[in-house]
Amino acid sequence: xxxxxxxxxxxxxxFNMMECVRHGHExxxxxxxxxxxxxxxxxxxMYQTVGTSALHVYAEAMDLPLFQERITGTPKDTRMYYxxxxxxxxxxxxRLLSKVRKQIPFDAISVGAIFSDYQRIRCENxxxxxxxxxxxxxxxxxxxxxxxxxxxxxxxAVIIKTAVLGLLPRxxxxxxxxxxxxxxxxxxxxxxNVCGEGGEFESFTLDCPLFKKRIVLDELETVIHSDDxxxxxxxxxxxxxxxxxK
Numbered sequence: 001x002x003x004x005x006x007x008x009x010x011x012x013x014x015f016n017m018m019e020c021v022r023h024g025h026e027x028x029x030x031x032x033x034x035x036x037x038x039x040x041x042x043x044x045x046m047y048q049t050v051g052t053s054a055l056h057v058y059a060e061a062m063d064l065p066l067f068q069e070r071i072t073g074t075p076k077d078t079r080m081y082y083x084x085x086x087x088x089x090x091x092x093x094x095r096l097l098s099k100v101r102k103q104i105p106f107d108a109i110s111v112g113a114i115f116s117d118y119q120r121i122r123c124e125n126x127x128x129x130x131x132x133x134x135x136x137x138x139x140x141x142x143x144x145x146x147x148x149x150x151x152x153x154x155x156x157a158v159i160i161k162t163a164v165l166g167l168l169p170r171x172x173x174x175x176x177x178x179x180x181x182x183x184x185x186x187x188x189x190x191x192x193n194v195c196g197e198g199g200e201f202e203s204f205t206l207d208c209p210l211f212k213k214r215i216v217l218d219e220l221e222t223v224i225h226s227d228d229x230x231x232x233x234x235x236x237x238x239x240x241x242x243x244x245x246k
Contacts, residue, residue, distance in 0.1 A: 008048035012112030019137035161202035
């Protein structure tokens with residue numbers, strides 16, 4: 001099938017694209033929802049927003065078109081089973097994919113959800129309304145093994161947001177291989193999600209087997225979003241990047 005990949009820049013959406021290709025599908029475009037100008041960290045139940053301003057470089061690395069629209073809605077219907085609601089952030093996804101469909105043909109979307117029924121149900125709702133198939137190859141995979149699979153499969157991503165007890169601003173910029181031992185400790189100690197599925201951390205992919213070129217980070221800025229004594233929320237602002245040949 002021809003697939004439009006929903007991407008945030010993070011490891012999960014990237015690895016699910018790789019799984020789509022491994023199963024014989026073709027990625028024809030990337031799609032993303034990003035905050036309005038001037039905002040980076042958004043209180044969204046659906047979308048990773050930190051790092052999305054750099055997705056034009058990500059798309060260029062893959063040599064694929066990027067369809068990107070602003071998030072205008074908010075989480076209105078937060079019940080488990082979603083009913084289309086005006087001004088809900090889910091409707092931004094519906095409008096984005098409707099727009100993409102008018103420009104290129106595709107049959108399915110790639111979604112990097114692992115355990116979030118909230119996200120899965122809403123993506124399925126949008127797919128049902130548009131007659132699309134949802135491909136979520138990471139769904140319910142054991143997270144420790146999954147993160148190792150990502151690393152072993154060549155997903156080179158760095159941590160760009162930390163938001164949980166045990167992770168500090170000093171962990172920003174670590175690779176997946178470097179953060180894995182820390183996440184395993186936090187899993188044993190606090191029961192945290194090793195892949196960050198609960199919002200513990202977010203990542204940005206610099207290279208993977210699907211990239212034609214690799215991304216290099218030239219200039220970063222650490223932003224303290226919430227200076228909580230026990231669980232500070234911090235992220236990296238990706239100020240300058242470039243591509244280099246592999």
